[in-house]
Every structure is written in structure tokens, then in C-alpha cells.
Amino acid sequence: MKLNPAIILVQPQLGENIGKTARAMLNFGLTDMRLVAPRDGWPNPSAGPAAAGADMVLDNAKTFDTVADAVADCHRVFAATVRDRDMPKPVATPGEAAKMVSESFASGLQSAFLFGREASGLSNDDVSHADTVLTVPVNPSFGSLNLAQAVILVAYELFNISDETKPHMTAHPEGPANKTETEDLHQHLASELDNRGYFRSEDRRATQERTLRNLILNAGFSSQEVHTLRGVIKSLSRPKR
């Protein structure tokens, strides 16, 4: 079962931003886009090209005259804001909101997220239709997220919470050498191998070098180990006594 809360854009201005939002939604499997009184009407010819293939989201988008109409079938509504509001609402981060949506979904309840106008955000009237204020923790001195980017952070958290195919971390040794040390080791090795005709052809060289570089990096050598290996290569490169 997949979380698919409504993403509601309140009086969005530019068709391009609606398109980019559709793309961000579909990247994480969201398809229920709703538009409240889009400034330039709907459909908007600038939306399609910006959606970069997410046309099905745009084609299925529904329009509404008011926020109240847009959330009418929803049980839990989040309002995305950056500014503090003088309103007695619980506040959630995108991660917390995703958990709440997931719990609501398990009880058969539908959720929605309200996003405001590009320039001015949601009005206090808009926010009053929400149960919870959604606030993305951002750099306090540079907090202006664009519309599609605010949406993608929410969509990403929703996908994370419902995704069970996450790649898993495999263990990695500690204390790695820095990339100058590992690259110097690689170059040293490659150079000595080259002196001995190891690289069978220029065609094969790129692949063989890549294999070696991966081998060195994946080993997770410490600085000391890299030092040791440099000594080994140096030693091996000397003529036999």
C-alpha cells in the first residue's frame, strides 16, 4: 500500500512551477495534485515542458475555487509555512508529518499538504484549514525554499517511510586515508605496472586502472597502510638481487 496524500497548491502563479512540482511529486510516487484558483487558469501550457515527463500528474490535477473545497474529503491537513504563525497549531517537520500521514493512512484516513503562492506563501486563512503546521528546518539566514523543492522534501520523506526496498549500508572500515594518499598509491602502482607492460593495450588500460582504483578504495586503507603499500610497490619494483 502506498501513501498518496493530496498535494494542494494554493493560487500557484507560474505554470512552470506547477510542472516542476508535478515532477517532484512523481519522483516519489505522488499523483494527487490539486490546484486552488491557479492565477493563469488551468490547464497552463508552461506546465507540461517543466514536468519533464510527469504529464500524468498534470493530466489528473483537479482545480478548486477554495481551500475548503480542496480539502473537503481529507481528514488530516498540513500547511507548509516558513514564517512563524501566531496560530495555536501543532508543528511538524517533514519527517514527523510523514509518520503522521502513515498512521492516518493505516486508519483509512486521507491526508493533504497545502503549499502557498510562490511569492507570499499561505495566508493565515489558508492555514486555518490545517490541523498541523509543516515547517522545514532550514538555514535561518537563507530560508526561501522554492515551491518544487519544498514539495520534494515532503514527497521524499513520505516515500522513505513507505519504501521497503531501501538500499542497505554495508560495513566500511574506519580511519580511511585521504584521497591524495590513495590516488598517489594508485598512480605509483599504475606507473610501475606500466613499466612492466601490465596494461595490455590502451583500450584495456582504462578498465584495468579503474579496477585497481576501486580495489584500493574499497579496501579502506588507513594512512599507515597506504604508506606500507607504497614501500611494498617500491620494493617489488627494484631489480632482484
Place this chain on the structure above:
Amino acid sequence: MKLNPAIILVQPQLGENIGKTARAMLNFGLTDMRLVAPRDGWPNPSAGPAAAGADMVLDNAKTFDTVADAVADCHRVFAATVRDRDMPKPVATPGEAAKMVSESFASGLQSAFLFGREASGLSNDDVSHADTVLTVPVNPSFGSLNLAQAVILVAYELFNISDETKPHMTAHPEGPANKTETEDLHQHLASELDNRGYFRSEDRRATQERTLRNLILNAGFSSQEVHTLRGVIKSLSRPKR
């Protein structure tokens, strides 16, 4: 202390995308941008307008000829890919990568993230400079993230892990009413209802009262809201004019 790993764009094509990436970085406090062989040279006049105020990131951006040069001072390098690579590397999600960066940072180690060309992503040669493959879990049938959006997801996770000023779930900024206030509200309501024969029998009264008390408590009213509701009950209880 703030996490500030390098964000390295490998052969980025459009200045606009470099600018949008700078904005996404600064939204979450990242400032170390590095450019490997940007296609149209550097500086690029299209970057500034797209950065929407994040000029300091662009002004401080450093350029490099090769990936090896760009990561030379780094200890832990992540390569962002969407496609599966036939390379023996550990794989991390943005959230897992943020934890690893944080742990490395605590040990005084510098991290970096490699992001590829807009159209084709990172080459296998590029990836071979990384310790770990970074994969964003996405909709498998619509996985093309644009550059700034891939970067913002990483930056967001890094900010989350280092941010201690996260908004907390508070039912009411001003604090919920205390139990005297809510109980007085309940008693006021019950008394006026009683005056009107709402409680059908003494048997049913306990259940009906409990229902009302729960309703009031679960609403989490603030003192001000309780005050407002007392006025509402008072007003409703007056005879019609």
C-alpha cells in the same frame, strides 16, 4: 559545529543549474561548492540569477580539472547515482550518508559528494573516486531527479542531523489550558445542557458526560480558546431576542 561537506559538480552543463544548486546548498547551510571542468567555463553569468541570493556560495566556488583534484583533501567521498553500477561499493541513502558524514566530521575527517552531468550523470571513472555510492530511493518508474533536487535532499538530511533547533511538536505555543479551566468549561456546558434536559436519564448521564469531557480534552484547547468557548456557551444559553 556545523557539517559542511564539499558538494562537487562534475562537468555541470547549465549555469542555471549551478545557481539553483547553490541556492539549495545555502538553504541548508552548505557553502563548499566545487566545480570539475564546468562545460561553459567559470564564472558563468547564468548562475547568479538562478541562485536567488546564494551568491556567496557561487563566489566561493572552486574549479578543478579532474575529480581526483577536487576530492584530494577529502577522506570520505560519496558518488550520487541513480543507475545501478557494476562496482563493488557500499551503498547509502541520503539519511545514512548524513550519519556517516557526521561521524567522520566528529573524527576530524572531511567528506564530499559527487554529482554528475545533468544528462548522463557520473561516469564509472568518476564513481571510482568514491568510497560509497549514494542512492536516493525514488519511484522506480520515474527516477530522474534534477541536479538541484538531488543536492537539496542530501543537504536537507545533513542539516537535519546537525540541527538542534528543530521545531518540536507543541500542541499550543501558548500552552494548553490547565485541567481546572477545561473542567470548568465542561461543568459550565453540562450545567446548561442539564437545564435543557439534554441528559436523558441518570443512567445515561455518566456516559454522555464522559463523552463530552473527552471531546474537550482531546481538542487540546488553549486558555484563550477555553475563554472563547465559555463566552459561546453563555451566549447560546441566553433566551432568543
